[in-house]
Amino acid sequence: MLGLSHRNRKYFYSIFSHPVSRVMKSELFIKYFKLIDKRDSVLDYGSGDGPYKEMLKHYFEHYVAADYQVTNAHHSVRPDIFIDDNQNVNVDDESFSCVVISEVLEHVYRPHEALQEINRVLSPNGFVIGTVPFFMWEHEKPYDFHRYTYFGLKRMFEDNGFEIVKLDYVGDIVGVSTYGFSKLLGNFIKPIRKIKPLHFVLKTIISIPSILYYFLVKVKFIKSFFMKYFGEYPFGFVFVLRKSV
Ligand SMILES: C[S@@+](CC[C@H](N)C(=O)[O-])C[C@H]1O[C@@H](n2cnc3c(N)ncnc32)[C@H](O)[C@@H]1O
Structure with a gap:
């Protein structure tokens, strides 16, 4: 998946060259991204090809991409740091004001560990913004483990120390x-x-x-x-x- 296009500071995926599910999720992601007012440093957790990298670098002073080494090998962009088998990243506590996690949680076998690590690296009142599929074929096999419901996500986020600002369905039957x-x-x-x-x-x-x-x-x-x-x-x-x- 290549990066977002942009024109006059507007970032987007074209519907003519990207799947509709990706386009619609990313449009809402970008809309909500504007709600985040803490713009010091951002961690792109599960960065892959870094589709949001340019946008994040534009809005944040400091951008760090982190990815799981085994699965990152199938992507074309290497991260700044690797995520280890226990979902940890080698950075200090509370060192980011925002974590982006886009289309990653379905690949994490133990998502609670990832959310705890994200909580650890976030500064107080820091934000997480992300997307996750519900209707999606198995991909990045064999590292595709979950499809979450609204209720599963809500409970998982709350259990790991997050308050829900937005949690929205995208798309319909x-x-x-x-x-x-x-x-x-x-x-x-x-x-x-x-x-x-x-x-x-x-x-x-x-x-x-x-x-x-x-x-x-x-x-x-x-x-x-x-x-x-x-x-x-x-x-x-x-x-x-x-x-x-
Ligand atoms: C579908 S790609 C999404 C990449 C990018 N965030 C995006 O929005 O295009 C899934 C990403 O999850 C990463 N990943 C797979 N297993 C992971 C794990 N256990 N922990 C963190 N990231 C993982 C992969 O390396 C890959 O970058």
Whole structure:
């Protein structure tokens, strides 16, 4: 996953080149990111290819990327520091005012350990902001361990010393269906991926339902009705937490 694009200080993923689930989660992530007023230092926990790196470096004085070595090997960007097998990072207590954890918790076999470590490195009243999938195929195999519900996340965050500022569903059954549909058809066109122009055209065609869904949500045509009744089938969640004091 490449980094966010940006134009006039606006950071975004294009719906025409990224999965709708990622685009919608990151839009809410960026919206909530603006709520965070403590902008000294940020730890990107499970940084991967660092899609938010440029944005975080723009807003924070100090940016540190941390990743788990084994799984990071499959990414194209190396972190500043590694996370060890017990989920620890070699930094002082309370040394960051913000921790970003984007699409990582599903890969952590013992998520409570990760949350305790994040709590340790956060300064008092520091923030955590992140995303996690709910509807997502197994990925980064075999390091894909969990799918969390709203209630599982809430309890896990509170049990590990965080107050919930935001915890929101992203997407609904319509979005998940359009996305599943394009993934399904995507499998059929895999054999022709070397014929690039044809593959591109077909890929675009099968993404149309997802793209249409995205724009219908944007103009609030879908959201109010479907989220009300079918919000329990989300792409995933976006959360903002504050370290409880
Ligand atoms: C789907 S990628 C997300 C990367 C990046 N944060 C993003 O938003 O694109 C999952 C990330 O989790 C990391 N990861 C896997 N196991 C981990 C663990 N036990 N502790 C911390 N990070 C882990 C991987 O190395 C990878 O960077």
